[in-house]
Amino acid sequence: MIAAVIWVLLASSALGFWRVIKGPTVPDRIIAADAISVILTTMLALLSIAFDDPVFADIAIAFAVLAFVDVLIMANFFEHGGLRS
């Protein structure tokens, strides 16, 4: 049953990757990458139950933090057109 939920999430992230490739503007790609990162975080939480291994939960926490900082940096870079603080 957990495997079915993981397969649905995997199909969703594959559909989102189509928008990353095709997206006409830059914020489309950023939004699609953010969606894929959130789906991947929940998928890591489900994998930690499926494999009965608490390492995946720690990786989910670290990945959530990294994805948030990543999206903020990309938005700041896109707004200013360069690296400004």
Next chain:
Amino acid sequence: MTGLIAKTAAFVLMAAGALFSFASVLGIIRFPDIYTRIHAGTKALSGGALLILAGASIIAPTWQMAGKFMLVAAFLLATNPVASHAIARASYKHGFKPGKTLIDEYQGGGREGR
């Protein structure tokens, strides 16, 4: 008996969350504008992630894993609106206008925009 009830509730929550995530990605693909895509992507996706993490924390084998899932859920609930607001502000400052809008109240930073 309580184990069966907990397992049923957890799987109902996880199925609803998976449906939310799939509908959100479908909205990201099908919506015509960048701002509507931001709306579909962030709002529905954070709801789906919260539902899935709630179901996962119900059927987690140990208390530590349930606590970690709740930590991830609280972090997503706090940071996902911040990220979407940053992207929307950046795309407006870059010059993308929302299509088919009648009043742009953010233009010029106040009332003279209408």
